[in-house]
Amino acid sequence: MPRFFVATPLAGLSSLSLPDHVVRHVQVLRLKEGDNITLFDGHGGEYQASLTQLARRDAQCEITAFDDISRESPLWLGLAQAISSGDRMEFTLQKGVEMGISAFQPLSTERGIVKLAGDRADKRIARWQEIIVSACEQCGRNTIPEIRPIISLKQWLAALPPADSHLVLSPLGTQRLADLATAPQRAWLLAGPEGGLSASEEGAAIDAGWTPLKLGPRILRTETAALAAAGAMQTLWGDYGR
Known part of the structure; x- marks a missing residue:
């Protein structure tokens, strides 16, 4: 229907x-x-x-x-995603909604190709909101995930968002999802742009309390990494196995 x-x-x-x-x-x-x-x-x-x-x-x-039906996951999952170019960001948002992500925080980063500010940023946020709503219509969600205003990674790290787990995707990370001591009910995931976070950015995230997370031996593209992590987290702690 x-x-x-x-x-x-x-x-x-x-x-x-x-x-x-x-x-x-x-x-x-x-x-x-x-x-x-x-x-x-x-x-x-x-x-x-x-x-x-x-x-x-x-x-x-x-x-x-x-x-009175809800199709929300028991795992509240926020995605802080460095803005990617072309249709990669739109793909991440669309599929992220389908995978149960609860909130999106677009970030400007050192290696990000797309630079948005002012009116251009407002228009892009409006476009992303349309994509999120359309994805909810398609996948059956009755709660619209939040899309937050674009800010810099530095600004984002200055105020640690409330969560049980703060995970930053890193090819150099050693932490695995299965190694987390307790299953979070609320988690934030931080993903870099096409070229990844810079060494200084990743170091700043770790200093701010984010745990470097490794998904496996292969390097994943920006539009793949966050979605793969979200899928794994939903399998472990969400509603994929229910």
């Missing part, structure tokens, strides 16, 4: 005029009056609805039921 995010709070509503972006999707999918759709507003749960009126630029639906 088609799923759509709407920014309007849906609790207590019996009918709804669908927003323009949903109307366009309804038209592309060639849905008809009487077809069923699923709506979610990001506040938890999802709503079953039936299309009642369709026009070229307007669509109305009747909300028929609420399902």
Whole structure:
């Protein structure tokens, strides 16, 4: 059944005029009056609805039921990702949503190819937000992961975010996920750009309390590394084995 995010709070509503972006999707999918759709507003749960009126630029639906269902992992996982170039960052965000990442922190780093600030940064964040919402529609999540404003790695390290584990991906790391003494309920993962974090950046992260994590003997690309780690963490402590 088609799923759509709407920014309007849906609790207590019996009918709804669908927003323009949903109307366009309804038209592309060639849905008809009487077809069923699923709506979610990001506040938890999802709503079953039936299309009642369709026009070229307007669509109305009747909300028929609420399902108090969550598809969030028991592991809260944040990803601090150095901004990568091309479509790599978008790929990381899209697949990260599918893999259950709860929050994204884009970082500017020394070796990062893409430099964003001001209006360009705001536009890129808006684009990334669209990708995250679309991924939630596709994968069934009813809670929208947070995408935070772009900051420098130095700024990020100055204030250690609350978590049970702080892990930085490093080819030189010796710590393995299986070696962690206790299973975290809340974890942050830090991943570098295409060229990796510089030695000074990695050293600063370690000094700030981040544990260097090694995923294996092979060097992974930036768009692979964080997702591979997220998948392993969901297998060990999340909901992949449930």
